[in-house]
Amino acid sequence: MQTNLASILHQADLISLVQEQNVVDIVHAEGINVPSALTRLGIFSDSELARHIEHIFAIALIDIHQYDYAECCKKIYQRELVLRHRAIPLQFNDTNLFLGISDPTNLDAQDEFRFATGKNVELLLLDNKQLESAIRRIYGNDIGETEHARDISNQDLNNLVDISDGEIDDTTDLSRDSAPVTRYINQILLEAVRKKASDIHFEPYEESYRIRFRCDGILHQHATPPTNLSRRLSTRLKVMSKLNIAERRKPQDGRIKLKLTPTLAIDLRVSSLPTLWGEKVVLRILDSSAASLDIDILGYNDIQKHDYLAALTQPQGMILMTGPTGSGKTVSLYTGLKILNTEERNISTAEDPVEINLPGINQVHINTQVGLNFSDALRSFLRQDPDVVMVGEIRDIETAAIAVKAAQTGHLVLSTLHTNSAAETITRLTNMGIEDFNLASSLSLIIAQRLARRLCPYCKEIHDLDAVIRDKFEIPVSSPIYKASERGCDDCNKGYIGRVGIYEVMPFSPELAQALVAGASTLELERIACQQGMQRLQQSGIEKLMAGTTSLIELQRILHY
Known part of the structure; x- marks a missing residue:
């Protein structure tokens, strides 16, 4: 150019x-x-x-x-x-x-x-x-800019990352080009925040180099800088995240803190990985702002919202969020914590990493390198007179057992697991070694969730579904169905703008507790929950489809219809 x-x-x-x-x-x-x-x-x-x-x-x-x-x-x-x-x-x-x-x-x-x-x-x-x-x-x-993008764009790029170039002590090549490389990386970071990306991928190949953003769950190519910048870019990113720049043979993990405005801060989790053609670096953007923690905008319907709020009002019990990585579990948990965060409650969280800063809550960053894991943090919490405890993830039997015991002894416990449905969460915990009767007396609510891209309201188009598909998903002929515009418009990213939650909310009723103790299978537990009014993920997705919120193609992508 x-x-x-x-x-x-x-x-x-x-x-x-x-x-x-x-x-x-x-x-x-x-x-x-x-x-x-x-x-x-x-x-x-x-x-x-x-x-x-x-x-x-x-x-x-x-x-x-x-x-x-x-x-x-x-x-x-x-x-x-x-x-x-x-x-x-x-x-x-x-x-x-x-x-x-x-x-x-x-x-x-x-x-x-x-x-x-x-x-x-x-x-x-x-x-x-x-x-x-x-x-x-x-x-x-x-990809079109948002209003948030234009607000941020007035910031001075050179002040975006408060890192001294004096920390760079690797090579003369880097010192020679440090200022342009720094400016370029700052610009990439700012662009990622503008476009509300969740991840940034810096990827070296034999004859090319590419930078990709994950926006609304989908990877898009953003830039293809010259291949001779590969080592300088990875080294600069490692300096910013305080990694060992001399170590290029092993993966490393670090963090970067960005202050975009006096009131807006962004944390990035950094992972470097040695590949055949150089170090690949992936940055996960952790939006520490609590501004979006509003239960009314997450996508719960009235019944699901009622069930979640009812579980939050209980003095003890366990609330579990489940779903794959990137399905919005942390936001759902913190929405509940924000509601619980009052002067009368002592709330502590153990997370790896702490993704959202919430004043009034005692947040602990798990650090396995010094021996602080989830189970250790949870034990310490129970000696701190807690009312509410949040554990970022139940990964092992030790953490699960302590969480169950806490939920049985007057504490409200919130946590996450990686399972495909609400009922499968129970099976996962029993397979870990938690006794059925302990689960039955501690569980309050399980929420399985996914994130679907939200159709742009300004350019979405009518989707003419054939009768076979309408019959399969029980969609009335009178209900219009929409799809994304292939070209998009000024306000969106090729037909989609933002994401909305798809939920499966299972209140753990006495009937479910009795069935669990009696040895009911996952399918049987799910059948009982549905009889009591639980909406499966697929049904929740169809509800969003009929409301014109998302598209059938998007539901097929995330729910594998």
Whole structure:
């Protein structure tokens, strides 16, 4: 990508020399255009930048919605040129092509479109946001920003991570390029937070290097920096997370703390893994904000919400969340803890790691390297006069036995396991070695859950289901079903925006307790629970489908219909 526009803006005293260099670094590292880099850095908004360009170049700013650009792009099919130059055909006739751009210094675009189409090319100035939205709509080439993104984008990237470059003592190569690499990583981290990614993957290969974001449970490629940056990127990430930069033969784990604003902090869990072509580094973003801990937005229906709240009001017992990694168990647990967090209660948690900071709760970070595991923490909690105890995960018989005993002796215990359904959780605990009668007297509630991508309300489309599928899932013909738009819109990521919980809530009734002691199987326990009103995960998913919240394709992905 060309960077002439950045130089011109600097000459016009609209940006500083440092800002110009930051823009150039990002343009070269990510292959984006200068207007996108300027707005990512928070130097200008899209509209401010467009007005400056209009004034400097004396070129009129036009509204893209005046043109049928979608039809034009179909007839002038130049996808590669559009994506490479961030320029879009707006209109054409026998001799002329009108090309929308946000960077009028990109004369290469004009030349290449002229050569490819055989037409005279006239450049028309567009607001970069309009341009990128149009390209995304036609070619699906990006993920839209959110309001949260625009709030964060004004932060100074150099202050994003409070790590001194003086800590780097590895190689001269790194010290030579430490500033650009630092800026680039900071930009990647900021972009991940903007797009609400849960994980960032830095992946080296023999002839390429890629960076991927996991957004709403799906991995997307974000950038492909040069392969010669591989070692510098991994080393910088290890410095930031205080890992041993000299050790490249063994996996390592660490953490990074980001302070984005005075009130917004993000923790990242870092894992490095030696691969054939270098160290792969994965960052798990742990949003420590408690702002989203609202039971009304998680996706529980009225009955499920009532059952959860009823279990939370009990003075003792065990509440268990179950599901695969990344299914929202921690958020569900902390939503309950937030409700319980009053002056009259003593609440302690043991977690690996602590993912959400909640004032008023005693949170303990498990550290097996010094001998502090879940069972040790739980024993200590019971000597601290607790009312409520949360154990991040029941991993072994020792932790399970202590948790069950605590739930039987006047404490409310919350924890998680990895099972596929609520009823299977009981089987898992008995297989660990917990006696049936102890489980029967301690369990209060089990919630199995998944996270489904939420359909964008602005661009979702009617899905014409055939009669066979409607009959299979008992969906009335009168109930409209929706699917994701393939192209998406300005507000979403190709048809989806955010996620919603799918729940299976099993209150542990006296009938279930009697059946458990009598040796009932998993299927029998599930049958009794359903007779008492429990909604299976599949039924809960269909309810969200009929409400227009998610799509059948998404339910098939997470529930394997």
